[in-house]
Amino acid sequence: MLNQEIQILTLNKLSTHASLRSGMAILTMNEFLWKVKKEGHFKNKFYAVFLFMDCTGSLQIDSQSFDLIPHQFFFLNYNQVYSFQDTGSCEGYALLFTKSFYNYIYTGNKVIKSDTALVEISPYITLKNESRKDQWQSFEELKKEYFSEKPLFKEVTCLLLKVFVLKYIRYSHKTSHINTQSDRKKTLVDEFNNLVNINFKELKTTSSYAEKLNITPNYLNAIIKESLDIPAGKIIKNRVVLEAERLLLHTTLSITEISYELGFNDKSHFGKYFKSEKGSSPNQYRKANMG
Incomplete structure (x- = not known):
C-alpha cells in the first residue's frame, strides 16, 4: 500500500x-x-x-x-x-x-x-x-x-x-x-480520547492532557487504566504510532518529513519512539509492509 x-x-x-x-x-x-x-x-x-x-x-x-x-x-x-x-x-x-x-x-x-x-x-x-x-x-x-x-x-x-x-x-x-462505568469517569475517558485525537501531534505526555482536564496526572492515569485496561500514556502513544503507520504505508513522505508532521524535532527521536512500540524502525516497518 x-x-x-x-x-x-x-x-x-x-x-x-x-x-x-x-x-x-x-x-x-x-x-x-x-x-x-x-x-x-x-x-x-x-x-x-x-x-x-x-x-x-x-x-x-x-x-x-x-x-x-x-x-x-x-x-x-x-x-x-x-x-x-x-x-x-x-x-x-x-x-x-x-x-x-x-x-x-x-x-x-x-x-x-x-x-x-x-x-x-x-x-x-x-x-x-x-x-x-x-x-x-x-x-x-x-x-x-x-x-x-x-x-x-x-x-x-x-x-x-x-x-x-x-x-x-x-x-x-x-x-x-x-453501561458499567460511572458517568463522571466515563465523561473523563471520552474527553481524554477526544483531546488525544485532536492534540496527539503536539501533546504526548499524560500531564499535558491532565492539565487540560483540570485533574492530576495520577488520577487521569488511574481512571484510564481502570476503564480501558491500559495507561493513559499508552493511549497517547498508540494514537501517534497509528498515524505514523498510516503515513508510512500510505504516503511517499520521507521519515524526516513524517517526524516533523507528527511533532518530533528530529527523525532520531521519532525513530526511537516508533521502534519502542513496533519493534522495528520506521524505515524497516515501511519496507516490511510494502507488499
Whole structure:
C-alpha cells in the first residue's frame, strides 16, 4: 500500500441522491466500489458501515487486513485509511453518514451519542442465526425509510440509524463495557480520547492532557487504566504510532518529513519512539509492509 496517494472521500463525491442533503447515503457495494474505482486507498470524511452479503477479496483498514466473508459488517470511523483487494462482484451495501446527521436528533445518553458510542464501536462483527436476521431487518427498515422521503423522513431515519448502531453494539458484545462505568469517569475517558485525537501531534505526555482536564496526572492515569485496561500514556502513544503507520504505508513522505508532521524535532527521536512500540524502525516497518 506504499507510495499510493490517499483519496479523500466526501458524501458529495459518492452520491447524487436527493436525500443526500440529510448527510447520509446508502449505496450498493457494487455501486460504491464502482464510484471509488476499487483501486486505491481512501480516507472518509464520514462514518461508513460496509454490510457484506456475499463478496470475495479482502479489506485493509489501516494496517489490518480482513478476508471478506458473508454477513460481516465493518465500521469505519472518520479518517481511517482503507483499501479493497481482489474484490469482484460484491453483494451488500455501504451505509454512509456524517456526525452531524447522526446527532440530528441529539441525546445525552452516553450509549447513543456519537462521541461515545461511535468512538468505542467494534471495527467489525460477523452475524449468525437470529442476530443476523435482526441486524439485517434493522438495516432494511432504515433503508426503506431513507428512500421513502416521506414527511419527517429525516427524523425517522436518524432514529432508525441509532437503532441500527445500538444493535451493532449489542452484537459486538460491547454493552457491558459501555453501561458499567460511572458517568463522571466515563465523561473523563471520552474527553481524554477526544483531546488525544485532536492534540496527539503536539501533546504526548499524560500531564499535558491532565492539565487540560483540570485533574492530576495520577488520577487521569488511574481512571484510564481502570476503564480501558491500559495507561493513559499508552493511549497517547498508540494514537501517534497509528498515524505514523498510516503515513508510512500510505504516503511517499520521507521519515524526516513524517517526524516533523507528527511533532518530533528530529527523525532520531521519532525513530526511537516508533521502534519502542513496533519493534522495528520506521524505515524497516515501511519496507516490511510494502507488499
